[in-house]
Amino acid sequence: MSEIQLWTLIGIVVTFGLYIGIAWRSRVKETKGFYVAGQGIPTIANGAAIGADWMSAASFISMAGLIAFMGYDGAIYLMGWTGGYVLLALLLAPYLRKWGKFTVPEFVGDRYSEVVRAIAAVAAIIVSFTYVVGQMNGGGIVFGRFLNIDLQYGVMIASVVIFVYAVLGGMKSITWTQVAQYTVLIIAYLIPAVAVAQVMTGIPVPQVSFGQILDGLNDLSVQLGLEVYTDPFSTRPMIDIFLVTMALMIGTSGLPHVIIRFYTTKTVRGSRYSAFWALFFIALLYTTAPAVGAFTKFNLLDGVNGTPTDALxxxxSNWAATGLVSVNENADVVNTVSNDPDAGADLTVNNDILVLASPEIAGLPAPIVGLVAAGGMAAALSTAAGLLLVISSSVSHDLYFQRFRQNASDSERLLVGRIAMAAAIVVAAIMGVNPPAFVAEVVAFAFGMAAASFFPALVLGIFWKRCNAIGAASGMVVGLALTITYMIYTLEVFGTVANDHLLGVSPEGVGTIGALVNFVVTIVVSKLTTPPSEEVSEMVEGIRYPAVQRRSPAGS
Amino acid sequence: MAETEDKSPGPPGDEGPPGGNGWRREYWRKNLRLMVVLLAIWFVVPFGLGIFFVEQLNQITIGGFPLGFWFAQQGSIYVFLLLILVYCLMMDRIDKEFGVEERDEAPASGSAAAGDAATEDGSKEGGDS
Structure with a gap:
């Protein structure tokens, strides 16, 4: 066992012990504790938990790598995955917290009807499921690299761990574990980034100092046959950059596993500040990621540029074992680098390894490499746990018991939820071995679907009293159908043939159009049908004010 | 939510809006106005500066960063954070002004010490029906 493997094993075993210890200490037995942690989570802790829940294997493992190869265009992920929190804070979080129940479909059920609730539950399952596949794959990559086993066995180990973990925790234990996981992952992300920034520029603040190497990086990229790093629109046209960014933003604020976190705060005010703290914690990583991408790419290109292939x-060679790095057999000297296996470059590097490999590429000591592996696992596990909770609550709370067994006991509800979770993990693991695209892109599809289904129904439900059940149902069905159809049309998933993009719209960006269509359909159909009942108007009115009025407005 | 209405007192003063619930419209209008201003900034900075006009802004370089590139990969995120903070602070003020702020809540610094039972204002259950 190499030194790096030893440290990885230590890092993973210690952190797993910590998580399971915390999960065990804060385990719950009642449904309210299980779904919304008894609504007793302090604001900053909730912010950190949202951060961990939010920052998935995609954020931790893939994003900096994607940015490294996309250059400017990587900003779609940076802006898209942070801008949605503004929408959440302003449009959804305080109102949904005021209404205060367990799941997102449940709000939709109260606001519209049981049929809409069922549609929303199915949408929540599809969205969360797509997302969890990416986590499986990410966890598999970590195990695969550091314990030297094939990706498929890595995925299997990751799913067993996630299973044990998810079954242990209701929302309460998941939340407190996520606070610990956030701490692990942010330390694991920042230490190598700060170290690399210090070594390369003498300024230990990566956010500021990566500006200094951009010129050099642009030159190196051109020499090795890549695009100029800071030039926009090299991988996508402007219109598509706009659509993808918007789809990710709207999708963020429509993701059930994120929204549900705002149900766990103590107060409406707490839910607003939770959004602030969540973005604060997320921004720590998201402003560092482009620096990591730029530094790592610079080091990578600098290290291999013109190097003979037997002296790399x-x-x-460490990463070649995972199949994620490969050297062209016909090349003697590295003159071209690519992330695309079909490009036939002298050296091919998969996006997903850049963060995990960055300490090695920069020559940092082995314990830091082990720490990064533990951070990657923390990111994958924390997100998977949150998603599996949504899947299990949708299946058990919103579908099975709502439709078939309204009088089921608490323990029966939890049991069915856990069975649903187990089934989801098995299917997700199978798909995790053969993901439709790179990890971050798999996740991007979930955003498109969330954008096209939930966001319009929730926003209109809060801000437009006239919006009715038929409108919301038609909007969700049409928006979701359009988005999924276009994704299947343009991608090779489920054995279909990939067709060309229409009008430069990529499958990742179609969610914006799906959301727009959803808004239009919902409004038109609502206008044409009867308004919702008096009670529904009352309910909407009620969620708009944080508390019962105790004083008249100032000045009166 | 019937409870809110029952308790809302007819404004004792005369310059209050007409009707017992006039304050609601006023509160909601202030909320919406704040929201629209913040959302306008939310749209202009990332999409305007970071995407649509990125090539023009990239002509300017600050600290090694082409400006448009900086807005796309750094600046937008700082702006988002600022927008949410402003929203939280302004809403605190509006809530206080209209007397609808919550009692007994944990301070924003997140002290876990506040009792669980005391933190609910009781109005939540009223919204369930």
Whole structure:
């Protein structure tokens, strides 16, 4: 066992012990504790938990790698995955917290009807499921690299761990574990980034200092046959950059596993500040990621540029074992680098390894490499746990018991939820071995679907009293159908043939159009049908004010 | 939510809006106005500066960063954070002004010490029906 493997094993075992210890200490037995942690989570802790829940294997493992290869265009992920929190804070979080129940479909059920609730539950399951596949794959990559096993066995180990973990925790234990996981993952992300920034520029603040290497990076990229790093629109046209960014933003604020976190705060005011703290914690990583991408790419290109293929740095052969790095057999000297296996470059590097490999590429000591592996696992596990909770609550709370067994006991509800979770993990693991695209892109599809289904129904439900059940149902069905159809049309998933993009719209960006269509359909159909009942108007009125009025407005 | 209405007192003063619930319209209007201003900034900075006009802004370089590139990969995120903070602070003020702020809540610094039972204002259950 190499030194790096030893430290990885130590990092993973210690952190897993910590999580399971916390999960065990704060386990719950009642449904309210299980779904919304008894609504007793302090604001900053909730913010950190949202951060961990939010920052998935995609954020931790793939994002900096994607940015490294996309250059400017990587900003779609940076802006898209943070801008949605503004929408959440302003449009959804305080109102949904005021209404205060367990799941997102449940709000939709109260506001519209039981049929809409069922549609929303199915949408929540599809969205969360797509998302969890990415986590499986991410966890598998970590195990695969550091314990030297095939990706498929890595995925299997990851799913067993996630299963044990998810069954242990209701929302309460998941939340407190996520606070610990956030701490692990942010430390694991920042230490190598700060170290690399210090070594390369003498300024230990990566956010500021990566500006200094951009010129050099642009030159190196051109020499090795890549695009100029800071030039926009090299991978996508402007219209598509706009659509994808918007789809990710709207999708963020429509993701059930994120929204549900705002149900767990103590007060309406707490839910607003939770959004602030969540974005604060997320921004720590998201402003560092582009620096990590730029530094790592600079080091990578600098280390291999013009190097004979038999004298490449150690990390190349270490990672070659996972199949994620490969050297062209016909090349003697590295003159071209690519992330696309079909490009036939002298050195091919998969996006997903850049963060995990960055300490090695920069030549940092082995314990830090182990720490990064533990951070990657923390990111994958925390998000998977949150998603599996949504899947299990949708299946058990919103579908099975709502439709078939309204009088079921608490323990029966939890049991059915856990069975649903187990089934979801098995299917997700199978798909995790053969993901439709890179990890971050798999996740991007979930956003498109969330954008096209939930967001319009929730926003209109809060801000437009006239919006009715038929309108919301038609909007969700049409928006979701359009989005999924276009994704299947343009991608090779489920054995279909990939067709060309229409009007430059990529499958990741179609969610914006799906959301727009959803809004239009909902409004038109609502206008044409009867208004919702008096009670529904009362309910909407009620969620608009944080508390019962105790004083008249100032000045009166 | 019937409870809110029952308790809302007819404004004792005469310059209050007409009707017992006039304050609601006023509160909601202030909320919406704040929201629209913040959302306008939310749209202009990332999409305007970071995407539509990125090539023009990239002509300017600050600290090694082409400006448009900086807005797309750094600046937008700082702006988002600022927008949410402003929203939280302004809403605190509006809530206080209209007397609808919550009692007994944990301070924003997140002290876990506040009792669980005391933190609910009781109005939540009223919204369930």
């Amino acid at each position: 740095p150690d990390w190349v």
